[in-house]
Amino acid sequence: xxxxxxxxxKLSDEFRNMxxxxxxxxxxxxxxEFNKTPPNNGWSIGGCIDHLIVTxxxxxxxxxxxxxxxxxxxxxxxxxxxFSFLGRKFIKILEPxxxxxxxxxxxxxxxxxxxxxxxxxxxxxxxxxxxxxxERSAQWDFTxxxxxxxxxxxxxxxxxxxxxxxxAHQRRHLEQAKNIxxxxx
Numbered sequence: 001x002x003x004x005x006x007x008x009x010k011l012s013d014e015f016r017n018m019x020x021x022x023x024x025x026x027x028x029x030x031x032x033e034f035n036k037t038p039p040n041n042g043w044s045i046g047g048c049i050d051h052l053i054v055t056x057x058x059x060x061x062x063x064x065x066x067x068x069x070x071x072x073x074x075x076x077x078x079x080x081x082x083f084s085f086l087g088r089k090f091i092k093i094l095e096p097x098x099x100x101x102x103x104x105x106x107x108x109x110x111x112x113x114x115x116x117x118x119x120x121x122x123x124x125x126x127x128x129x130x131x132x133x134x135e136r137s138a139q140w141d142f143t144x145x146x147x148x149x150x151x152x153x154x155x156x157x158x159x160x161x162x163x164x165x166x167x168a169h170q171r172r173h174l175e176q177a178k179n180i181x182x183x184x185x
Contacts (some may be wrong), residue, residue, distance in 0.1 A: 004138050007081040007160070012134045014167045019127035022174060026120045029181060034116040038180045046114035048177040049123050052170055055108050056126045058150035059166050063133050066147045066159050070140040077141045087161030094168040096175040105151040134163065 004012060034046040142159040149155040
């Protein structure tokens with residue numbers, strides 16, 4: 001593993017922990033529970049995971065492009081990484097426990113019938129992709145790289161913000177999936 005700055009090491013640990021936590025959780029979810037809609041007609045467990053796979057893949061694609069830009073400009077890490085004002089706000093809004101719900105943009109609405117084994121494998125691989133991006137970014141200044149949101153292109157975050165926003169977003173929907181499991185009858 002690369003010698004990561006503390007801020008990136010924390011995020012890498014968060015994605016690794018989510019991977020192991022999710023793997024344990026998915027072992028307890030029966031196939032028939034995975035796509036079952038909860039009593040409040042919200043997303044199923046599978047819907048939560050599908051949403052995370054789609055959003056995470058879009059953001060990872062943007063980060064991969066951003067890493068190439070940093071390499072081309074040779075913008076090396078130069079000190080402490082800090083979140084932008086907008087990044088801090090988004091992280092706070094997304095972090096569980098959920099205080100406010102939002103509608104997912106159309107391109108990120110989950111499917112209703114999802115194959116559990118394929119979705120679980122894709123979700124766990126996504127966590128590896130997050131960690132890989134973090135490790136590849138060790139020498140680059142992710143606070144200087146501004147990237148558009150795949151959902152709303154006029155909103156720009158630093159690459160560092162994007163990592164933390166997605167970490168919080170995943171915790172949010174994993175908590176949602178766990179609550180769905182508790183409430184299924």
